[in-house]
Amino acid sequence: MxxxxxxxxxxxxxxxxxxxxxxxxxxxxxxxxxxxxxxxxxxxxxxxxxxxxxxxxxxxxxxxxxxxxxxxxxxxxxxxxxxxxxxxxxxxxxxxxxxxxxxxxxxxxxxxxxxxxxxxxxxxxxxxxxxxxxxxxxxxxxxxxxxxxxxxxxxxxxxxxxxxxxxxxxxxxxxxxxxxxxxxxxxxxxxxxxxxxxxxxxxxxxxxxxxxxxxxxxxxxxxxxxxxxxxxxxxxxxxxxxxxxxxxxxWDGSPYIGFGPGSHSYYSSYRQWNKADLNLYLKSDREKIVEKEVLDISDRVNELIMLGLRTAGGVNLEAIEALDKQMYSKVVAASKKWLQAGNLYNENKFLKCNAKSWFVVDGIIKDLFV
Ligand code: SF4
CATH class of the missing domain: 3.20.20.70 (Aldolase class I)
Incomplete structure (x- = not known):
């Protein structure tokens, strides 16, 4: 995809x-x-x-x-x-x-x-x-x-x-x-x-x-x-x-490519974006238009948390564990209080936010970041 x-x-x-x-x-x-x-x-x-x-x-x-x-x-x-x-x-x-x-x-x-x-x-x-x-x-x-x-x-x-x-x-x-x-x-x-x-x-x-x-x-x-x-x-x-x-x-981490000024792309573990500047874009000088960021492991874990918790699919805990065991333990520990309070639930190793708590999801995401 x-x-x-x-x-x-x-x-x-x-x-x-x-x-x-x-x-x-x-x-x-x-x-x-x-x-x-x-x-x-x-x-x-x-x-x-x-x-x-x-x-x-x-x-x-x-x-x-x-x-x-x-x-x-x-x-x-x-x-x-x-x-x-x-x-x-x-x-x-x-x-x-x-x-x-x-x-x-x-x-x-x-x-x-x-x-x-x-x-x-x-x-x-x-x-x-x-x-x-x-x-x-x-x-x-x-x-x-x-x-x-x-x-x-x-x-x-x-x-x-x-x-x-x-x-x-x-x-x-x-x-x-x-x-x-x-x-x-x-x-x-x-x-x-x-x-x-x-x-x-x-x-x-x-x-x-x-x-x-x-x-x-x-x-x-x-x-x-x-x-x-x-x-x-x-x-x-x-x-x-x-x-x-x-x-x-x-939201599920599939690769995509963006065209046009200000658009973003994501593939091969890096993010790339065109500067939001039409005049620069018109020159078609890619060296000057494009900015790039290689995602390290913690960026990728945080991205899984941020995107997953905002969707019904939830955060794939096994994917986090596969990336880094220590970070996985940190996320599991940080999620405990939200699980106990009923804001989050764990379904087949996917950490999910109940829809009612989506209203406050940004605070939960921040708390789980590694
Ligand atoms: S300014 Fe243009 S892009 Fe922004 S909401 Fe209005 S129509 Fe849409």
């Missing part, structure tokens, strides 16, 4: 909470595509794994034309080995999803679509700086389904400073009526350098209280359980058989 991630670093406008690498300088799109193709070709000799997932994220991949995708797909198919049942996902903004565009995405080969809805409340959308309306969000999902997509995901954001649990519940009531198989629901975080962070520091926004956060998280969990969504990662829920295979490969 191996994945390819392609980062399309362009947006028509900036959302106030977002710290993904992106630019609104759309005149750089064509030069970017030239550099992207050069990078795809470059790694074809180095990355020979069979590709089981391909993911276009951003930024806003749905601002590309179908002809752009056709060129990229043709190059990818010439350069890499695609598995027969490859999952091919595109992140889309609702306002880009015309019926014609949906048809073209399917023709290009996409079989999974992830739509950035965030909320169905107009006030939320305006405050967050989203370009779409609630009506457009609903229409986009309806059209994606009637156009032929059968693997549809959407994102929601909760924990908004001006909102409340009841309003979040109204969003979930709408989700119930939609033909989606996957829901990613993220608690708002005030990321350094974003407009929202500046508003927080100026006292215009407040962080909601822990008990408000917990109420919204519990509401989300109850909703998911009642509606038949499996809670398979802290922020991710799906109908049976519809986990995001691409994101799951990040």
């Amino acid at each position: 191996a994945g390819i991630y392609i980062h399309i670093p362009f947006c028509f406008s900036r959302c106030g909470y977002c710290d993904f690498y992106k630019t609104t300088k759309l005149d750089k799109l064509e030069p970017f595509l030239v550099a992207l193709k050069s990078e795809i070709k470059h790694y074809s000799l180095l990355f020979q794994e069979k590709i089981t997932t391909l993911y276009f994220g951003g930024g806003t991949p749905s601002l590309l034309k179908s002809s752009h995708f056709d060129e990229i797909f043709s190059l990818l198919r010439d350069s890499y080995i695609f598995s027969e049942n490859i999952e091919i996902t595109i992140e889309c903004n609702p306002d880009d999803l015309t019926k014609d565009y949906i048809d073209k995405l399917l023709e290009s080969g996409f079989n999974r679509i992830s739509i950035g809805i965030q909320s169905f409340h107009e006030k939320d959308l305006q405050e967050m700086g989203r370009r779409h309306s609630s009506a457009q969000a609903l229409q986009a999902i309806k059209d994606a389904y009637s156009g032929g997509f059968r693997n549809i995901g959407m994102d929601l954001i909760y924990g908004l400073p001006w909102s409340n649990t009841a309003a979040f519940g109204e969003n979930l009531e709408i989700v119930k009526t939609l033909p989606i198989n996957h829901l990613s629901a993220y608690h708002l975080t005030f990321e350094e350098g974003t407009p929202f962070d500046r508003l927080l520091k100026r006292g215009v926004y407040r962080e909601i209280t822990d008990s408000e956060s917990l109420n919204q998280y519990e509401l989300l969990r109850e909703f998911a359980a009642k509606e038949g969504f499996e809670h398979y990662e802290v922020s991710n829920f799906c109908k049976p058989g519809f986990r995001s295979r691409h994101n799951s490969s990040y």
Whole structure:
């Protein structure tokens, strides 16, 4: 199993909470595509794994034309080995999803679509700086389904400073009526350098209280359980058989390669990433773009803990033992108090966090790090 991630670093406008690498300088799109193709070709000799997932994220991949995708797909198919049942996902903004565009995405080969809805409340959308309306969000999902997509995901954001649990519940009531198989629901975080962070520091926004956060998280969990969504990662829920295979490969340690500025790769025990700098990326000088980090044993153990505890699969204790017996003993000793308190449980040598405790999982992870 191996994945390819392609980062399309362009947006028509900036959302106030977002710290993904992106630019609104759309005149750089064509030069970017030239550099992207050069990078795809470059790694074809180095990355020979069979590709089981391909993911276009951003930024806003749905601002590309179908002809752009056709060129990229043709190059990818010439350069890499695609598995027969490859999952091919595109992140889309609702306002880009015309019926014609949906048809073209399917023709290009996409079989999974992830739509950035965030909320169905107009006030939320305006405050967050989203370009779409609630009506457009609903229409986009309806059209994606009637156009032929059968693997549809959407994102929601909760924990908004001006909102409340009841309003979040109204969003979930709408989700119930939609033909989606996957829901990613993220608690708002005030990321350094974003407009929202500046508003927080100026006292215009407040962080909601822990008990408000917990109420919204519990509401989300109850909703998911009642509606038949499996809670398979802290922020991710799906109908049976519809986990995001691409994101799951990040969490289970499969190799992947990222293309585009700011993208990350992981293979052969090292991490590599492109600097988040479009101008540098356009020069296609890999010596200057790429940064690399070889993971030592403790990095790999910590990664198993961090990724495993955030997923339903849990932490593979035997894998840690195989890496280093002393570190394994340390992890086992540190986990005792969490096991006794009922936050963690051990199932066939996999250390798992019960879903209720995912709300505080970051503290548990820190405590188990070697
Ligand atoms: S949330 Fe998406 S659309 Fe908004 S600025 Fe970030 S990448 Fe662009």
